[in-house]
Amino acid sequence: MLTLEGRTSLSDIADLNRLKSELGSLQAVDIGDYIAGLPSEKRAITFRLLSKGQATEVFEYLDSEVREDLLGSLQDTQVRHLIEAMRPDDRAELFDELPAGVVRRLIQDLSPTERQATATILGYAEGTAGRVMTTEYVRLREGLTVAQALSKIRLDDEDKETIYYAYVTDNNRKLKQVVSLRQLLFSLPNAFIGEIGSDRVIKVYTETPQEEVAQIMKRYDLLAVPVVDREDRLVGIITIDDIVDILEEEATEDIQKLAGASGGEESSLSSPLRKLRNRLPWLLGIMGLYIGASSMIAPFQSTISLVPVLAVIMPLFSNTGGTVGIQALTVTIRSLGVGEVTTQDTLRILRRELLAGIGSALALGTTMVILSFIWTKPEERWVALVAGLVMATNTLVAVTLGTLLPMAMKQLKVDPALISGPLVTTLLDSIGFVLFLSMITVCLNMLKLGSWQLLVIQ
Secondary structure, three states, X not given: OOOHHHHHHHHOOOOHHHHHHHHHOOOHXXXXXXXXXXXXXXXXXXXXXXXXXXXXXXXXXXXXXXXXXXXXXXXXXHHHHHHHHOOHHHHHHHHHHOOHHHHHHHHHOOOHHHHHHHHHHHOOOOOEHHHHOEOOOEEEEOOOEHHHHXXXXXXHOOOOOOOXXXXXXXXXXXXXXXXXXXXXXXXXXXXXXXXXXXXXXXOEEOOOEHHHHHHHHHHHOOOEEEEEOOOOEEEEEEEHHHHHHHHHHHHHHHHHHHOOOOOOOOOOOOOHHHHHHHHHHHHHHHHHHHHHHHHHHHHHHHHHHHOOOHHHHHHHHHHHXXXXXXXXXXXXXXXXXXXOOOHHHHHHHHHHHHHHHHHHHHHHHHHHHHHHHHHOOXXXXXXXXXXXXXXXXXXXXXXXHHHHHHHHHHHOOOOHHHOOHHHHHHHHHHHHHHHHHHHHHHHHHHHHHHHHHHHHHO
């Protein structure tokens, strides 16, 4: 791994020949990290120092912004070589991020074979197995012997994405068996692959969601999984490195949605414009939600003026209720995301969350009563009891919403991560504030009525 000290050392090298030699001793992913951290004007110069093979491998590790920057800086010949040498799935991913006009030009520059492979992948919907698969895999025909299969792999499949699994098909490319390289190496040369291959092939379809593919590969500990069309014809495979990228992408997307910062992939090193474009729509939307919450408090201004200590107490409802809700929400979304639970488990999950919530409600409610006793005047100590009751109630409401909302979204086949943290927080703020201020108003009216009746008796 290239450390900060190592990057600084490379940046200090003025001799380009020496820099080329140093880069040649590094792993492609480390070179990619180094180039991504360079100023735009230095990236192309450094990238041109790499050999053709090394440049292709490094290019596949770069993020979309750096790739676009390099494509604009390199000569057309270098660009054509890079795009042609990329694996079809990586090339399709790159084309997803480029302007349509640029993609059309680059596709025309591809060889017929690579153009067809890329068009096949781009023909499937985003987020499906077909869109993330590669068309480079080892295919064996029925009837081959082990010796013939190994000879075919040596001659034709050196550049395939993986050779650890070979897929046996008939003449119509219909998937029949899977055989591992281990089985081929430790079987007799004259044995037929049909005798050693497995008929129980774990496969996915081109329209299978990529998250489901990830769960299948995780469940069965697969290095690769075949992708078939509706007629069971083999069209590609998805390898474990693609799944790692998918899981990272999904986790990043879910975290950003929970924080209200979705709208595109964003990292700490993303450009200020991309950060603004991703965040500002959410911020404006959340401001609209808070305006709604504030509007619900507006009718209680007279109540707050009569009991000013309410302004000290109310922020505790906001912070605590929102935190409890986001805790339950995060756990539920994560469990749904990794396949630990389904919507059929809703009542079982809710029961456990409520049991845990009761303990939290008692602890938080008691703490609220103690704090309110400290802050209130002697004649307003009754406010502490109301505050404790509302805090306990709001805690139970928070765990309920944090559990039921993702489950409802999943049942409606909508991504549960769309329920952002700010949305849940605002909803709980509104419930807590209205409940608290309503109960305080009722208690004030009862106290006024009691005082009036006592005055009449006297």
